Structures are given as structure tokens and as C-alpha cells.
Amino acid sequence: MRSGYDLSRMIDAPLRHTTRSLVRLIKSIATDTTFAAPSALRAAQQLHSHVRKVGLLSNEFISSALISVCSAIGFVDIARQLFDEIPDAGLVARTAMVRAYVTVDQPAEALQLFRATVLSGLSPDPIALATAISACCQLGSLSMVKMIHGYIIGSGIVIDPFVSTQLIKAYGNHGKLDICRHLFDEMPVKTLVTWNTIIHQCLKHGAIELARGIFAEMPERDVVSWNTLMSGCSQVGRCREAFALFHEMELSSEKPNKLTLYIVLSACASMGALDTGMWLHAYLGRSGLNSDGSLDHCLIDMYAKCGSIEKALQVFEGARVRSLYSWTSIICGLAMHGQADHALHLFFQMLEVGIQPDDVTLVGVLNACAHGGLVDQGYRFFSFMEEMYGLEPKIEHYGCMIDLLGRVGRLKEAYNMISRMPMRPNAVLWGTMLSACKVHKNVELGKVVAMELIELDPSDPWPRLMLSKIYAEVSDWGSFMKLRKEMNAVGLRKTPGCSSIEVNGEVHEFLAGDSLHSQIEEIIVLLENIEAQMQVT
Template identity: 55%
Template sequence: MIISGTIKDTFAASRLLSSPALVEPSYARLIFSQISSPNLFIWNTLIKKLVENGMDSMSPPPLLVYKQMLKTSVRPNSHTFMYLIKALQAQLDLYLHEGEAIHSNVVKFGCDSSQFVSSALLGFYVACGFVDRARRVFDKISEPGLVLWTAMMRAYVCANVSEEALRLFGEMRQLGFMPDPVTLATIVSACGQLGNLDTAKVIHGFITKSGVEVDAFVSSGLLGMYGDCGSLEFTYNLFCEMSAKNVVIWNTMIHQCAKNGNMDLAYQLFKMMPDADIVSWNTMIGGLAHAGRCKEALALFNEMELYGVKPNRLTLSITLSACAGLGALDTGTWIHAYIEKNSLNSDGSLDPGLIDMYAKCGSIDKALQVFEKTTRTDLFSWTSIICGLAMHGHAKQAIHYFSQMLEAGVQPDDVTLVGILNACAHSGFLDQGWQYFLSMEKVHSLTPKLEHYGCMVDLLGRMGYLKEAYSLIRGMPMEPNEVIWGTLLSACRVHNNVELGELAAQRLLQLDPTDPYIRVMLSNIYAEASRWDGVMRIRKELKERGLRKEPGCSSIEVNGVVYEFLVGDSLHAQQIEIHSMLDKLEIMLKIGCH
């Protein structure tokens, strides 16, 4: 076409430029340069190509092409602005100012009457976090259609302002608009976000009476709405009433069971499911792990292979977390080998989970090996290794890696600071602990939470500064919980401080009068101080209230099988051999002491 001169024909050039086969931006630009007088269609096609197929070093950005177009006699239309707004949304951090300029041009060239352009502008401002500007765009439209009403409601839902979304839905209904399935799904999300069961019932009643066809997307949204409102009963009843249930609806119901803590019902539904997919398996394994039922989570993971279901990265991430919770090192190591064999960690996204698993399973050296080899030293990887080292009492190494993280320009988050404060607490680094605690607001712009105060109370308590720990608790901007007072009580037990121990125990009993641990700890403090009257009083209270301390539980993995033991447990098939070995170890320890 170039040799024959056909390329100069506007129609022929536009056909070539708009061809789906033309995906190279630089080549599209070359064809465009051969056209002497490009019309609006050709300008729009070039901008569209640059937006959809990306840009290379040889091609100008879409906004620059637009500015070049304005220097000609060609004027933009709604299609031009749709493409430009799409380009802006790809790099929000760079183009907010440009977005405002494009918005001005939309008004200038009379394209603000286009519902689709206005909807795109709404989406742009919401993505930038400016829902108020999005509302101003909406309010300036004389007669917004259903698309714009829905877009604005969706904007409020995305900004977590569900009350405004519901208020806007009421205004829309007063004007006589009937929602479509997309609008219904949006308003159902708003109800779930609000968490008000009465409002959810009203919206559900409206949907039932409206006559609007309820698709699977809206149906799953209704299940999620009731679940988010904390009513698993309504969720399950609605699920049972649904005649047609696809895999999305089944997965939503199982997810809501897991979210609301009913894993038994979740498992029952999972087994009844006609066609479980990878999402179903991940939901079940993740739900069991989150509920502390890590042994069952690992058993279900092993069951996947029998059903021919291949795990994806999310499955492996969840299962690594279950291994960490159970201390199943052999299973975790096997998963690591599986990941390597199938090249499932090319981007390093599973490294934080591997580091966490190895650290919590007692293999900190292996955790360090994974960290040193990782190709992705992001916040999650740094935090995992710092928390792992802290857990193993390697405070100096944890502090070293924390310093390296800051030097690498990675800013810590709340979890990272919990890890470094724990490291200081376990090793008695009082001055450094205070320094890190005070730096949270001054240096890292992080507001200390309960967990951070808990670490500092633990650090002060371990070092014997009980009065300072109590002063810190009294000065907390939030109400101290059981963990805070329990940490102080434990420190009082170690340092035999009866006065503060009684105070901490009193506060704990106000929070949970049925916890036997509190009275047992206070009894031990009295015994250390030879306050036998206090010991007798506590024992009498325990007996009268029928309170018993929960037996401790430990687990060990042998040849890939995890065994759990309770204090006083005599159910294990090899209990005689186990106790015999324990007796031998006790004798050896006594001999070693002498």
C-alpha cells in the first residue's frame, strides 16, 4: 500500500489501522504518519490502539496524540474521551491532573451529555479515591439514565459509603426508574456492606416483588448480603429455596458458612456439591485453616489429588498456612518441592508463605535460605523473616534485617512492627524496643494498636518494670483487652508482685469471669508470697464455680502424620512405649544434672 500510494487513501488507511491483526503500537504510528489528513475516526483509532495494546519507546502516549489532534481542525467526540479516560485509569498516580484537564475538555466539547463518558469519568474519580468529585459529575447531568445511577451507587459502594448508595437508590426509585440485574447486584452489595439485617430484608422483599429477573450473580449477592449481616440462618434458608444452583451459588454458600464459623455445615454442603471447582476446594481448606482445624485442612488438601483436582497458587498458600499452624514440617517441605517441580513460584509470590511455614515449623535456617534466594523482597517477605527470627529469639538478626529493609526503601507496616517489638521483648532490648515503638508515629506514620502496646507491656514486664508497664496500660488510647492484662498478670507472677497481680486479675475477671486461668495464676502468685489464705480462697472459688483449667495440647509430626496429645491423655495406641521413653529421658536428665 505504501509503494502503490494506496496508503494515502483515507478510507483504505483507516481500514488497515483498525484491523484487529494490527497490535504493534509503533507500526500503527508508522501507518498513521503516512496519512496526510487524518479524520476523527483515524485519530480515535490510533488512540484506541495505543490504549489497548500498550505503548513502546517508539510510540507517544495517548494523551500526547490527543494534544496533537487538537492542534489540527479535528475535534474530539465521546469515543475519543472514552479511550483517553481508559488510558488515565491505567496510571492513576501519574494522571490525576491530566484527568481533570480531560474532564474540562469533555465539558468544553459538549460530550458531558454522554452517559457513557460521564460514567467513565465517575469510575476514574472513584479509582482515584475522590467520590465527592464523582458525585459532582453525576449531579451536573440533567437527566441521568440507569447506567449513571448504577455507576454512582457503585462508586459509593467502592468507597465504603453504603448509606449514600442506599439513599441514591431511593431517589432513583422515586423518579420511576426500575433497576436491572446490575443495579440490584450493586444495591445488594451496599446492604451487605452496611450489615443491617432489617435493611437487607427490605431490599430482598423489593427484589422479590419487582419482577426483575434475578440471575445467578444477584442470587449469590443475596446470599452474601445475609451472610455479611451475620444471619447464616437466613442465608441457608434462601439457599435451600433456590431451584437453580450453579457453582457460584454453591461456593458463595460455603464461603458464608466458613465466614460465619460453621465449618461443619460448610463441609456438609461441599460433599453435596455436584461439581466442586478449585474455588470450592480453596474455600474449604482456607476455612478449616482459619478455624484452627489445620489437621482437617491438610487432610482435605491430600484428598484433592484423589479427585484429580490440581492445586493453584492460592491453594498452596492456604495449605502452607495450615502447615505453619500445625507445625507440619514434612508436609510443608513436600509442598515446597511440589511448587519447585511445577514452577508455581516464578514471581516469588509464595515465598512469604514458605518463610512463615519454615519459621513456625522450627526450621528458621530453611526460612533464611528461602528469603536469601527470593526474587521478590517485598514487604511481605521482609515481614515474614523478621517475625520468624523474632519467634526463634534471634533478636539481633531480626533487627539487622529490619535495618536492611529500611535501607532498601521498604516501609514497615503494623505486622512488621509487631515482629520487631516481639524480638526486643524476647531478648530484653528495652531501649531499642522503646525506640521502635516511638518511631511508629514519628518516622513511619503508623498509629500503635493493641498488639504494639501488648509487646511493650511484655517487654517492660519481662525486664521487671511492672509499674511502668501499668502506667503504659493506663495511658493507652484504647481499652486494654484480655491479652494486655494477661501479659501484666504473667509478669507479676514471674516477679512476684502481689499488688499489681491482684489489680490485673481483677480487670481480667471483669472481662471474663469464667476463665479459670486468671484464678490459677493469682493463686500461684499468692503461693509464691506465702499468702496461703489467698490460695485457699481461690481454690474454694474454683471448686464452687466448677471451673477447671483447659488441658494443654501439643502436636508432633512423624513421617508426615501429625499426632496430637492432651495433658493426661491416655488414648494413643503407643502410650506405654511413649511413657517408657519419657521415663528413660527423665533418668538421663537427672544423671546429666549430677
């Protein structure tokens, strides 16, 4: 027997083992990586047979360990058979079986057994309650969450931090942030996990200021706390706040981990903050956090999105191990920079070394074809996705094909492809099509596409604005003025454009028509000087 135990000797003299040693032996089957699942199952069944033989099956700690092991290695049906053999199964064994169902994502069966446990007269402990609430989260049933919560209140059970945290998560999954906050505020004792959970739920539902306020109140923080808030800021476009949090974290006792750097590098990519990204690249080298190269794809993506495809290639070429993510990042980056031939060359090189592409890789390949005007190659990749790579085209892949056909002026083909899609086209796809209609001055098709977009979101001024530009391109001033009057009548206004630039490590944001920048006067003077020099030359 592996893991330091001799199974045959245990079988010969099972009574020499204490309950603790037997439980430890049983659990070692699931944790020993040298066991394949069938071998682990045979070992578990062998132990079960001898536990039954010596009359220890009624020991709930031993039987519960057997149930947990069987479910952990993927045999929940056998775990249930073991459970059914237990005479007068108590709370420990029942909770183990409920947890087993949760482990294999069978929440309905878990809740059915929990209900039977309560009806049998057993009073669930915090572990049983938290496990049942986890099953509610899997099932997505708010009514079941409320029933269990109501049972807890009605039974007078004192809710411990573990159960309260699970309730916060469960209610948060259904958007009930007010209940989450109430539960949190009423907790006399809050664990670090509880603090992190409420912050996550606030960010999940867009309450970023509330999350920041709770974060500021935390008596202690771990790396999860920092990462959660940084990620939340980054995802809503508040990347400068993510950078500030990272620097604040550096000054704290908590050290960044790989996820921290992933979040901040992604923020750099979103903001185009090349200088900060280069500093982070150097930081990775000093800290050793990228010693295994697992963050190479983040660096490649950051450099490509910040405009430095040369540095992205340097990272890729210097990588000791090239994962699928690294290959995908460089292919997508080259496609973004219009280097279609190089992107496809690397794609074929990736296939040669035996790495299979995923959905995102094929998006990069199709984007390369679009930017390079490679219609035949694009059709070939798109057509063979499922046959050659086992990938069913998603809406993103259709979007790439619409972009490709639109760029080369094959608008009817693009529209027909949209019409034959197995899924409903979204606003991004129709928007790509409308932009192509503008480029190629196709008024009739532009009207049809614009109406599709207006139907999706009547309050969005963009399709009407684009259509008016198409009218202007073909000098149809009557239709142009009519559409502009219609926009003014219903009060539609274009959302101001926003751009950002990094100067000396600081990211500056500019909004169209905005004059709030602290150096706006100097900027205006500089722009006027540039304009004057351009007129002279």
C-alpha cells in the first residue's frame, strides 16, 4: 500500500488500527497521486469490505471517510451504496453524503437528503447547514436558500460565521445585495473569508464604492482581499485605482502573488500603460513570480495591446516553455497589429509542435485573416474548425468572418452569413456590419442593418449616427437632415469618446468636449502651436 501504509497487513489485523488511523488511511487513497481512479476505487472497496467485516461500518467517522473518498475520485453512486449500508446513519454520515453530492454537482440529490435528515429529527450543525446552502447555490434556487434560512431562524440555531458567509454568497448569487449587507452587519464575529465574500458580492453587483468602504474597514487583509478589489476596479475600467491599490499593497505586509500581477498587467493592457507594464515586467524578474513562465502570456498580451508588438515577440521568443496561452496571445497580438502572415506562420508552427488550438486561438487566426484580407484562408479555417479541431464556431468566430467579408466589400455574403447563423446576432456583430456598409457606401443594406441595431437598443444613438454618415457619404442630404432631426427630437446624443495616454508613468484620460484636465490650458496652447506649424508646412 502506498502512502506509508501496508493494506494487506491492515486487512490481517484490522483491530490494531484506531479510528483515527483508519480514517487517515482511507483519506490517503484520495490524496495519493500515484493512484489512478480505478485503483483508488479498488483500494476503497477493499477497505470498505474489511471495515464491514469487523463491524466498524457503524462508526460514522470511518464510514464518512469512505463516502468522501468515493465521491472525491468520481464514484458517487458507490458512495451512496456505502451510505445505504450504514445502520442508523447519523448526522456525520448524512452530511458526508450531502457533501458528496455537492462535490459532483448533484444539488437536487443533496437537498433531498438534507431535507430527509431534518425530517428524521436530527438537528443539523453548522457544517451540515453550510453544505446544504452550497447545494442551493449550485441549484440556483433562491426559494431553497430562503427556506433553509427560515428554518435556521425558526429553530433558534445560532448562526456561526461559516454559515453566515455561505448565506451571503447564496443571496449574492441572486442579486440580493441588501440582504447580504444586513447579514454581514448583524454578524458579531466576522472571519477574513466573510469580509472577502461581501466585498466580492458588492463588486459583482456594481457597488464598487460600497466595496471600497468595506475594504477600508477591514481589521486585517490577505492577498485575496487586495486581489478582489483590484480586479473589481479593473473590470469596470477604473484601472488607475487598481494601480494605486497595487502600490498600496506593496507598502503593506501582504505580498503580491501571481494573480495580483495578472490583474495589474491586464489593467495595463486596458489602459495602454506601457511604462507601467514595463516596470511590472522588471518587477516580475526581481520577485521571481514568473520563474515558471506562467505569466508570459499576460506580458505578451500587455505589450501587444500597449502597441509594442516587438516586445511581445521578445517575450514569446525568450519563453522557456510556450503554453497554449502564450501561442494564442502572440497570434492575437500579431493579428491586432496587421501582421497576418506572421500570425498564421506561428499558428502552423504551434500545430507542428503538437499544441491544439482553442476557441480564442481561432479568433486570433480569423482576425489575422480579416486584417490581411485573406478571404479564402478565412473561409477554410472557419469551415474546418469543428472537423479539424473539434471546435464549434461561436458568435465571436462569426464576428471575425463578418469583419473579414465586410473589409473586402463582400457585404451580401456577410449579411447572408448573419442570416444563417445558428444563434441570434448581437449588437457587436450588427455594428461590424454597419461599419462595413459605411466604408463601402452601401445605403440600402445600411438601412436594414441600422434598423436591426435600433430594434436591439432604441436608446442607442450610434446606429442612427452611422446611418446619417452613410447618407452624407453619398450626398443624400435630405435623408441626412431627416435622420438628424429625428435624433434631436427624441434627445439622442452620442456618448463622448474617451482616450488615454501614459506620460512618465501616469495615465491621463481625456473625454471629448471635456475641459477638466488639470493642465488643459497648457494642452490647448500646445495643440494650437502644432496646428499652426502644420499649416506652415
